[in-house]
Amino acid sequence: xxxxxxxxxxxxxxxxxxxxxxxxxxxxxxxxxxxxxxxxxxxxxxxxxxxxxxxxxxxxxxxxxxxxxxxxxxxxxxxxxxxxxxxxxxxxxxxxxxxxxxxxxxxxxxxxxxxxxxxxxxxxxxxxxxxxxxxxxxxxxxxxxxxxxxxxxxxxxxxxxxxxxxxxxxxxxxxxxxxxxxxxxxxxxxxxxxxxxxxxxxxxxxxxxxxxxxxxxxxxxxxxxxxxxxxxxxxxxxxxxxxxxxxxxxxxxxxxxxxxxxxxxxxxxxxxxxxxxxxxxxxxxxxxxxxxxxxxxxxxxxxxxxxxxxxxxxxxxxxxxxxxxxxxxxxxxxxxxxxxxxxxxxxxxxxxxxxxxxxxxxxxxxxxxxxxxxxxxxxxxxxxxxxxxxxxxxxxxxxxxxxxxxxxxxxxxxxxxxxxxxxxxxxxxxxxxxxxxxxxxxxxxxxxxxxxxxxxxxxxxxxxxxxxxxxxxxxxxxxxxxxxxxxxx
Numbered sequence: 001x002x003x004x005x006x007x008x009x010x011x012x013x014x015x016x017x018x019x020x021x022x023x024x025x026x027x028x029x030x031x032x033x034x035x036x037x038x039x040x041x042x043x044x045x046x047x048x049x050x051x052x053x054x055x056x057x058x059x060x061x062x063x064x065x066x067x068x069x070x071x072x073x074x075x076x077x078x079x080x081x082x083x084x085x086x087x088x089x090x091x092x093x094x095x096x097x098x099x100x101x102x103x104x105x106x107x108x109x110x111x112x113x114x115x116x117x118x119x120x121x122x123x124x125x126x127x128x129x130x131x132x133x134x135x136x137x138x139x140x141x142x143x144x145x146x147x148x149x150x151x152x153x154x155x156x157x158x159x160x161x162x163x164x165x166x167x168x169x170x171x172x173x174x175x176x177x178x179x180x181x182x183x184x185x186x187x188x189x190x191x192x193x194x195x196x197x198x199x200x201x202x203x204x205x206x207x208x209x210x211x212x213x214x215x216x217x218x219x220x221x222x223x224x225x226x227x228x229x230x231x232x233x234x235x236x237x238x239x240x241x242x243x244x245x246x247x248x249x250x251x252x253x254x255x256x257x258x259x260x261x262x263x264x265x266x267x268x269x270x271x272x273x274x275x276x277x278x279x280x281x282x283x284x285x286x287x288x289x290x291x292x293x294x295x296x297x298x299x300x301x302x303x304x305x306x307x308x309x310x311x312x313x314x315x316x317x318x319x320x321x322x323x324x325x326x327x328x329x330x331x332x333x334x335x336x337x338x339x340x341x342x343x344x345x346x347x348x349x350x351x352x353x354x355x356x357x358x359x360x361x362x363x364x365x366x367x368x369x370x371x372x373x374x375x376x377x378x379x380x381x382x383x384x385x386x387x388x389x390x391x392x393x394x395x396x397x398x399x400x401x402x403x404x405x406x407x408x409x410x411x412x413x414x415x416x417x418x419x420x421x422x423x424x425x426x427x428x429x430x431x432x433x434x435x436x437x438x439x440x441x442x443x444x445x446x447x448x449x450x451x452x453x454x455x456x457x458x459x460x461x462x463x464x465x466x467x468x469x470x471x472x473x474x475x476x477x478x479x480x481x482x483x484x485x486x487x488x489x
Contacts, residue, residue, distance in 0.1 A: 045476040052424060056477040059427025060468050062435030063461035064484070068107055071458050072116060077164070077181075078172040079119025081108075082458075085436065089454035091139070097124045098136040098200035099252045099401055102208045104458055107465040109215040111484035115171045117212060118221075124205060125228050126164040127185040132235030134201035135160075135185025142182055150387045154188030154195075189249075193383050194259035196250035199239055202232045203251075203272045210275040213282065222279055230288075233276045236269060237295065244302035245317065253369070253395035256380045258324075261317040263332030266303040267339045270296045300341055307332065311349040313342070315370070321379065328371030329357055331402045338408025351413060360406070363449030365429055365441045366422040367403040369396050373443045397440035398449060400459035407467045416474050423467055423475070426460055437461060 045053060067085040074080050076093045083090050083100040090096065101124075105117045127135050139145045139152075141161045148155055165180035166172075189195045209229045213222045241247045241261070249257045251264040273296035280289040306323065307313045313332045314325035333354060336342040342350065354360070359371035373396045381392040403422065410419040430437050437460035439453035472478040 048476070052420075053477050055424055055427045055431070056468060056475065057480050058435075059423070059430050059464060060477070060481060062430055063464045064111065064481075066435045067437070067456065067458050067461035068104065068111075068465065071104070072108070072113070074116070074119075074173050074176050076177055077119070077123055077166050078169070078176040078178070079116045079121075079123060079166075080176075081116075081120070084454050084458060085456040085461075089439075089457065093140055095120075095123065095138040096136065097127065097134055097138065098197060098204050100459060100462075102204035102211075103400070103404065103462040103466070105208050106211050107462040107469075109211060110465060110469040111481070114212075114216055115169055117208075118216075119166065119169060119172065121208060121212060121225075122167050123164060124208075125225070126162060127183065128205075128228055128231065129160070129185070129187070131238075132202070132231035132233075133187055134205040134232055135187045136197045136201040137186040138183050139186070140181065141184035145184065151190045152186065153190050153386075154192060155184060155186055156188075157184060160184050160187065189254065189257075190385070191249075191254065191257050191383050194249040194257040196248070196254040196257040196259075196262075197252070199236060199246065199248035199265060199269070200251060202235055203268050205229070205232050206272040206275055207268075210279055213279055219283060222283060226279065226283065229276060229279065233273065233292065233295075236272060239269075240299070243306075243317075244298070245306065246299060250395070252401050255382065255392055255394040256376055256396070257382065258316040259380075259383075260319050263303070263307050263313055263316055263330070264335050266299060266307070267332070267335035267341050270300050270303070270341055271339045273299065303336075303341060304343065304346075307336075308346060311353060313350070318380075324380070327373070327375045328359065329354070330370045331367070331405055334367065334402065334405035334409045337412055338405045338410075340412065347413075354409075355415075355418070358447075361422075361425065362398070362443050363441065363447055364425050365398045365449050366425055367406045368398045368443065369402055373397075394453070395440070397442045397452065399440055400437075400463040403460070404463045404466065407463065411471070419467070419471070419474060423464065426464055430460070430464075 070085045072081045073087065080095065081104060082092060083096050095101065101120065105120060108117050124134065127138050141157070144157050145152055145155065148157065161182055161184045163180050163182055166176070166178050187198065189197050206229055209225055236246065239247050245261040246265050246269040247260055248265050249259050249262060251262050251268055273292050277289040277292035277296065280292065306317065309325055312329055313336050314323050315327060315330040315332055316324050318324055333350060337347055337350070357371055360367050362368055376393050376396065382389055403426065406422065407419060410416070433451065436456050438451035438455050439457035439459065441449040442452050444450045468475045469478050469481055
């Protein structure tokens with residue numbers, strides 16, 4: 001990317017700081033309880049345009065009523081939900097313990113669906129292998145699943161088959177299947193060499209466990225689950241390569257696979273180790289907490305040393321081509337700030353550049369993976385495969401997972417005006433699509449986007465609920481959903 005002179009960067013930072021000061025005075029919002037509290041001041045609904053508030057309320061209502069609640073079917077087992085509202089895309093009886101389900105579980109916790117998320121967590125825990133690993137997909141295994149010669153060729157059948165019988169809890173639907181059934185977890189990707197998504201399951205298992213504890217405050221539950229959570233953390237330690245980075249290729253993307261050390265993987269790995277430290281600290285296990293914090297610090301040190309490029313972070317490290325930083329700014333920059341990895345001096349250089357980069361919101365849709373999406377080269381595509389693949393950059397688009405990192409970054413930086421603006425844009429896109437969202441929004445001609453992949457996908461809906469209901473001081477519209485936790489599933 002084009003370098004800006006030092007004086008220009010400092011000038012940009014001063015402009016951003018002035019904007020932030022103005023917003024703090026005019027918006028006077030606070031970061032939610034999931035982050036460090038910054039006070040009790042809040043946005044007054046009287047200071048916001050009625051049309052803006054109506055758009056936000058309508059967007060969140062659609063996210064719940066048209067996407068998240070319909071997806072929470074619970075027929076396959078209590079607590080089961082699909083990652084599309086109609087259950088068609090990605091299977092009606094499949095579970096995805098990685099990104100999608102963690103994002104949705106957090107949204108369900110915000111509307112009081114505690115029992116449902118506890119049931120879901122029990123199901124995922126049952127899939128844990130002896131080495132502590134958690135799969136990124138789980139399928140019924142009464143017989144060998146189809147596709148084992150193509151997209152499910154990473155399955156180990158019958159080695160990874162296990163049985164699960166749901167634990168009985170008050171409030172479970174009478175129609176939930178409570179019988180003992182056979183399941184199989186998918187731990188290895190169809191790109192078996194690069195193996196993207198391979199740390200997605202274990203990291204999201206830890207993040208979900210921490211969010212459950214934050215919502216329930218149950219030391220009894222946490223004490224019971226801590227051995228499984230720590231076993232997952234120990235598995236993640238085995239993924240640390242000799243270069244000090246966590247392997248696993250693309251954390252939440254597979255096309256391209258970001259072979260082999262994705263910057264997003266490093267940032268989320270650091271977050272997972274810190275969360276393990278936090279839950280141990282909550283139970284008075286200070287030595288264990290200190291150990292996990294040391295692991296987080298070690299990974300953070302290597303990430304900052306390798307990925308920082310004077311005024312931004314690189315995208316990933318390739319085993320043959322080295323550090324890759326050729327697609328403009330990437331999602332790694334939002335992650336480094338939002339997941340509290342970047343140093344303050346780095347943020348001072350980086351933040352004004354992010355605030356003045358329009359291509360993250362190309363077509364009015366937050367947030368794109370990279371700002372130069374058409375620059376990926378053939379050596380970055382999928383490895384040679386025994387079956388035909390025609391799409392090589394299917395994940396180079398605006399996606400809810402990237403927007404979530406921007407939301408976290410705006411929270412950390414108290415950039416509440418941009419946070420609200422991003423929510424409005426997502427709500428407006430949902431309105432255009434009938435109160436629903438696509439999985440991805442690809443860069444089109446000029447400043448446009450093209451909706452793609454699965455329609456009625458749950459990710460944008462889940463992040464919208466997290467952004468609004470998780471930040472009541474920034475979104476007074478959240479008071480309209482105060483009774484959600486009282487609703488029957």
